[in-house]
Amino acid sequence: xxxxxxxxxxxxxxxxxxxxxxxxxxxxxxxxxxxxxxxxxxxxxxxxxxxxxxxxxxxxxxxxxxxxxxxxxxxxxxxxxxxxxxxxxxxxxxxxxxxxxxxxxxxxxxxxxxxxxxxxxxxxxxxxxxxxxxxxxxxxxxxxxxxxxxxxxxxxxxxxxxxxxxxxxxxxxxxxxxxxxxxxxxxxxxxxxxxxxxxxxxxxxxxxxxxxxxxxxxxxxxxxxxxxxxxxxxxxxxxxx
Numbered sequence: 001x002x003x004x005x006x007x008x009x010x011x012x013x014x015x016x017x018x019x020x021x022x023x024x025x026x027x028x029x030x031x032x033x034x035x036x037x038x039x040x041x042x043x044x045x046x047x048x049x050x051x052x053x054x055x056x057x058x059x060x061x062x063x064x065x066x067x068x069x070x071x072x073x074x075x076x077x078x079x080x081x082x083x084x085x086x087x088x089x090x091x092x093x094x095x096x097x098x099x100x101x102x103x104x105x106x107x108x109x110x111x112x113x114x115x116x117x118x119x120x121x122x123x124x125x126x127x128x129x130x131x132x133x134x135x136x137x138x139x140x141x142x143x144x145x146x147x148x149x150x151x152x153x154x155x156x157x158x159x160x161x162x163x164x165x166x167x168x169x170x171x172x173x174x175x176x177x178x179x180x181x182x183x184x185x186x187x188x189x190x191x192x193x194x195x196x197x198x199x200x201x202x203x204x205x206x207x208x209x210x211x212x213x214x215x216x217x218x219x220x221x222x223x224x225x226x227x228x229x230x231x232x233x234x235x236x237x238x239x240x241x
Contacts, residue, residue: 003158051088219233
């Protein structure tokens with residue numbers, strides 16, 4: 001198996017397993033306590049990874065909020081913020097005039113590109129035009145013509161010195177990483193909410209798995225919170241195949 005970083009998926013979900021509403025506008029699910037927990041997670045890793053839809057629809061900062069945590073990173077000889085990693089495939093590209101998806105549709109003022117001092121790494125497709133207005137440097141790596149090979153992307157991150165990756169969605173990226181056996185740990189904050197809706201995204205979107213191929217998890221922690229939320233922590237059991 002190709003060497004890769006340690007991969008941790010973190011998700012805030014409703015009781016019915018939704019990570020957003022059917023509107024897909026980045027609905028608030030986390031409590032303030034959970035946001036502080038996520039901030040500590042970000043401060044503990046080398047990179048935070050998200051998929052293209054999450055970048056486009058939620059405009060995440062992916063930086064460490066706490067000045068104290070940023071100072072601790074600097075004291076350890078680490079950058080103030082973890083690297084920000086985007087994975088953008090054909091579904092996330094805007095069509096060019098000839099009908100071919102060829103330009104990464106990230107606004108030049110989006111927070112992925114502008115928030116905080118941070119290394120910015122982008123995985124996208126061969127032939128995609130990557131024009132980045134502004135002064136922020138972006139490291140761009142291409143793979144495939146219709147789909148980014150996430151196993152290759154993780155191997156490349158290890159080459160770049162990144163040993164721990166926090167994945168913050170969305171559900172499509174989560175599913176692909178899980179399906180390919182590329183995830184070591186999952187942390188889920190279950191909020192006391194129900195969104196419902198067949199169009200609302202879940203922790204692991206995508207084509208799904210039949211029962212005999214379902215992934216097995218080992219529970220490490222169940223932590224009920226006074227606000228009605230529950231923090232769950234799992235490791236993903238490795239399959240022999």
